[in-house]
Amino acid sequence: MREKFQHFMTGRYGADDLSRVYIIATLVIFVISLISGWGILYWIGLALMIYAYWRMLSRNVSKRYEENQKYLNARYQVAVKWNGMKKRWAQRGTYRFYKCPQCRQMVRVPRGKGKICITCPKCRTEFIKKS
Ligand SMILES: [Zn+2]
Structure with missing residues (x-):
């Protein structure tokens, strides 16, 4: 079973930071849809989950890698901005x-x-x- 899975995954992209974000977003959307009872959110969450798995199983590794790099870069920019804001707030006096x-x-x-x-x-x- 394990071998079969490994064979299935060879040449495929697999999980990365961006897919982790998609999975977490999916879970959050599912929870909100359960609490609020908004059916539309369930379908959005399902679509997002399908997309996240499609990314992980994708064979276009370089394209997926590029998407992940874009995400990591954006996350870094936000962190830099946030740190700057924190610093300015501390020195505002x-x-x-x-x-x-x-x-x-x-x-x-x-x-x-x-x-x-x-x-x-x-x-x-x-x-x-x-x-
Ligand atoms: Zn200047």
Whole structure:
């Protein structure tokens, strides 16, 4: 049985981070559909589950790998953004944060210095803000 399964899975993609997300989303949708009694959610969950298994059994490994890399990249971007927000929140008492109007770079300035001219460390654009 085990051998048969291994033979079946050779050349197929298998599970990855993205398929784990789909499975968890499926379970969440099923639970919500049970609680709320919305039949439509059951079918959405079922479709998502079928898609998740189709991905795992797919033979187009490079395409599936690419999808997973895209997901991991997006997850990384969110983590970076979240960490930045956490940091800014922790320093909100002593610093103010501004985005450079030219290049969108985040600039940190000390609070309580009145009107100051900020020079962007990245593109050297100068802009005036209240600190
Ligand atoms: Zn700039």
